[in-house]
Amino acid sequence: MFKYLKNDIPSSIVVFFVALPLCLGIALASDAPPLSGLISGIIGGIIVGLISKSRIGVSGPAAGLAAIVASAISSLGSFELFLSAVVLAGIIQIIFGIIKMGVIGYYFPDSVIKGMLTGIGIIIILKQIPHFFGYDLEAEGADSFFSKSGENTFSAILHIVDNITLGSMIIGFLGLFIILFWDNILSKKHAFFKVIQGSLIAVFVGTVIQVIFSTTKDFLIEGKHLVQVPIPDKVTDFVDFISFPDFSQIFSTEVLVIAFTLALVASLETLLSVEASDKLDPEKNITPTNRELFAQGIGNIASGLIGGLPITQVVVRSSANVQSNAKTKMSTILHGILLLVSVLSIPMLLNHIPKSVLAAILIIVGFKLAKPSLFKKMFSLGWTQFLPFIITVVVIVFTNLLYGIFAGLAIGFIVVLIKNYQNSVFLHKKEIQGSNVIEMTFAEEISFLNKASIKKELFDLPDNSTLELDITKTKYLDYDVVEILEDFIIQARNKNIFIHLKSERGIIDNPESFIEFFKLNKKSS
Template sequence: MFKHIKNDLPASIVVFFVALPLCLGIALASGAPLFSGLIAGIIGGIVVGGLSGSKIGVSGPAAGLAAIVLTAIGTLGGYENFLVAVVLGGIIQVIFGALKAGIIGYYFPSSVIKGMLTGIGIIIILKQIPHFFGYDAEAEGADSFIEASGENTFSAILNITDNITLGSTIIGFIGLGILLLWSNVLSKKGKVFQIIQGPLVAVVAGIVYYFFTTENSKYGINSEHLVSVPVPDSFDSFLGQFSFPNFGAITNPQVWVTAFTIALVASLETLLCVEATDKLDPHKNVTPTNRELLAQGTGNVISGLIGGLPITQVIVRSSANIQSGGRTKLSAIIHGFLLLISVILIPTLLNKIPLSVLAAILLVVGYKLAKPTVFKEMVQLGWKQWIPFFVTVIGIVFADLLIGIALGLAVGIVVILIKSFQNSHFLHIEDKSNGKHRIKMTLAEEVTFFNKGAILKELDSLPKDTFLELDVRKTRYLDNDIIEILEDFAFKVKERNIDIQLISERGIVENPPSYIEFFNLRPKKSA
C-alpha cells in the first residue's frame, strides 16, 4: 500500500481540501450539526478507505442524501433518533454485501454512467461559480437544482453581479491561475512541482491573502466567505460535539423505513460511483462491489454510533483523487487522518481559507469531468449512446443525481426495446417465381416477447400467393409467445395461399401442422 506514497500523499492533500467544505456544506444542507459532516468524512476516509477494495474511491457524506436526512430528522423527532436509522442502514448494507447485491451496478449502461460523470461535472461548475465570486448564499455541497435558499442554480448565477465580493473574486482568480499554471506548465518542469500540488499552493496563497488584507475593508474577506469549522474551547467541548443514537427509538416503524431508504440510496450511489471511478481510473482497476457494500455498511454503523452523517462513495472526491494522481487506498485513508488532525489541532487556521479558493479547485475538477470532447465523442457513437447520455446529464443538472440516473436508465431501456424490436428477424424478398413471392425470414439468435409486435406485423403484411422460407437455424432461444404467433399464423396461411418452409437444424419441414409440437421436440440448446 505504501508503494505509491509519492503519488498518494499529494493526492490526499487535494482530496482533503475538496472534502473539507463539502463535509461542512452537506451537514448544513442536511439540517444536522456541522461536526457530523466532518465525522462522516473522517470515517469515510479511515474506516471505509481501509476496508474497501477500491484503490481510488473516496467516501464521505453525500449531497444526494441531504434531502432524505433533512426530512428524516424532523420526522423522527431529533438527530439522536435519526442516528439509529443510520446504524440500522449500515447493518442492512452489510447484509446486502453478504448477499452479493453489488452486481446491481453493472446493469447500468455505459452511456448513463458517462452522463452521470458529465452531469456531476456541470453541476460542480455551476454550483461553484457563485462561491468563486464571493456569493455564498448557498452552502457548499448542494447539488439539487432548487436550492435551500429558494433560488435555483441559474438564478443564483444571475444574482452574482449584485453580490460580488471583491476580495473573494481576486483570490479566486489568483487561485485558479495557480492551478492552471501548475497543471499545464510547472508540473512538467520538475519533480518538486509534482510532489507539491497546485491546490495546496492555492490554499496557502488564500490564507496569506486573508492575513494581508484583514484590515482592508475593500479587498478583505469577511468571515462568512471563509471555511467555518467548529472550534472547541477545550478537550471536553471537543468531545461534546459528538452525538450518540437514542436506541429507545428503534421500535418506531419510521426509523426502520428511514434505515431501508438510507441503505438503498447509499448503496445505489456507491455502486454507481464505483462503476464511474473505475471508468475514470487510468490504471483500470476493478473494485469488488460486494466488498464495497460491506465496507460502506461498516462505515455507516460506526458513523451513526458517534454522531456522523450517512456515508457513500462520492464521485467528486474520487475524481479529484484520480486527477491528482492517487494510486492506492492510502490516499483516501490519509485524507481521513488529515481531516481528523486538522479539526483537532488547527481548526482556527482552517477557518482562514477563502471559499473562493476552494471553489477554484472544484471548478478544475468539474471541467475535467465535463470536457467538451466528451459530448463530441458521445454524439459520434450514435443515437443509441448519446440520447441516454444527454437525458442523464439534463436530469442531473435540472433535478438531482438519482432522478437524472433514473431518467437515463429508463431511456436506455427504451432504446434496448426499440433495437430488440428491430433485430428480431431479417426479412429478405428474393424474387417472384411461379406466380408467388419468395420471401425469406431469418429469426435472430434470441427472440422474446419484446419481438412479438415486429414479427406479427411482418407476417400479417405478407401478400397472398407467397412462399415464406422461415429460417431458425441460428435461433437459440424462442419465446413461447412467438411460437403461439406462428401457431395462429398457420391457420391464416390457407386462406391466403401462403406456403411455409421451416428450415431448422433438424432439416426442412413444409407447412408444419403444429409449431408448438415442433419446437417442444427440439433440443434445449436450440429453438
C-alpha cells in the same frame, strides 16, 4: 498500498481540501449537526477505504442524499432516531453485498454514465461560481437546482453582482491562476512540480492572503465566507458534539422505511459512482461491486453509531483523487486521517481557509468532468448515444442526480426498443430469387423486447409464400414470442403461407402448435 506514497500523499491532501468544505456543507444542507458531515467523511476515508477494493474511489457524505436526510430527520423528530436508521441501512447494505446486488451497476449504459459525470461537472461549476465570488448564501455541498433559500442555481449566479466579496473574488482568481499555471506550465518544466499539486499551493497562498486581508477594511473576508469547523475548548470536548443513536424505535415502520430508502439510494449512488470512477481511472481497474456494497455497509454502521451522516462513494472527491494522480487507495485512507487529525488539532487554522480558493479547485475539477470535447465526441457517435447522454446531463442540472440517471436510463431503454423494432433480431433473412420462399433464422436469445420486430416481419409476409424458419441455434425463446408464432399459424392458413420449421429434431411442415413444439424442445420460458 505503500508503493506510490509520492503520488498518494499529495493526492490525499488535495482530496482533503475538497472534502472538508463539502462535508460541512452537506451537513448544513441536510439540517444535521456540522460535525456529522466530518464524521462521515472520516469514516468514509479510513474505514471504507481500508475495506473497499476500489483503487481511487473516495467515500463520504453525499449531496444527493441531503434532501432525503433532511426529510427523514424532520419526520422522525430526532437526529438520534435518524442515526438508528443509518445503522440499520448499513446492515441492509451488507446483505445487498452478500446476495450480490452489486451487479446492478453494470446494467447502466455507458452514455448515461458519461452523462452523469458531465452533469455533475456542470453542477460543480455552476454551484461554485457564487462561492468563487464570495456569495455564500447556499451551503457548499448542495447540488439541487433549487435551494432552501428560495434561490435556484441560475438566480444565485445572477445575484452575484450585488453580493461580491472583493477579497474572496481576488483570492478565487489568484487560486485559479496558480492551479492552471502550475498544471499546464510548471509541471512540464520539472518533476518537482508534478509531486506538489498546484491546488495545495493555491490553498496555502489563498489562506495567507486572507490573513493579510483581515487587517484591512476594504478586503476583509467575514467568517461566513471561510471554512467553519466546530471549535471546542479542548480535544475531549468533541465528545459533547457527538450524537449517538437512539434504538428505542428501530423496528418501527417509519424507521424501517427510512433505513431501507437510505440503503437503496446510497447503494445505487455508490454503484453508479463506482462505474464512473472506474471509467476515470487511467489504468482502468475494475472495482468489485459486491465488496464495495459490503464496505459501504460497514461504513454506515460505524458512521451511524458515532453520529455521522450516511456514506456513499462520491464522484466529486473520486475525480479530484484521479486528477491529482492518486495510484492506490492509500490516498483515500490518508485523506480520512487528515480530516480526523486536522479537526482535532487545528480547527482554528482550517477556519482561515477562504471558500473561494476551494471553489477554484472544484471549478477545475468540474471542467475536467464536463469538457466541451466530450459533447462533440458523443454527438459524433450518433443519436442513440447522444440522446441518453444529453437527457441525463440536462435533468441532472435542473433536478438532481438520481432523476437524471433514471431519465437517461428511460431514454436508453426507449432507444433499445426502437432499434429492436428497426433492426431484425434474426441472424439471417433471405428471399430466394425467382421463388416465393423466404428464409428466416432466429438468434440464440429471443426476449419480449423482440416482439415488435418479429411480429412485423411475420405478418408482412406476402400471400401464397413459403416460410422456412430455422430455430436450430435458438437457445431461449420468450413465451410472448411463442404466442406471436401461434397467432401467425392462423394468419398463415388464411394467407396460404406454407411453413417449414427447421429444428435440432429435423424439419416439421406446417406445425399445428408452436407452443407444444417448444415445450417438447424446452426452448420457451
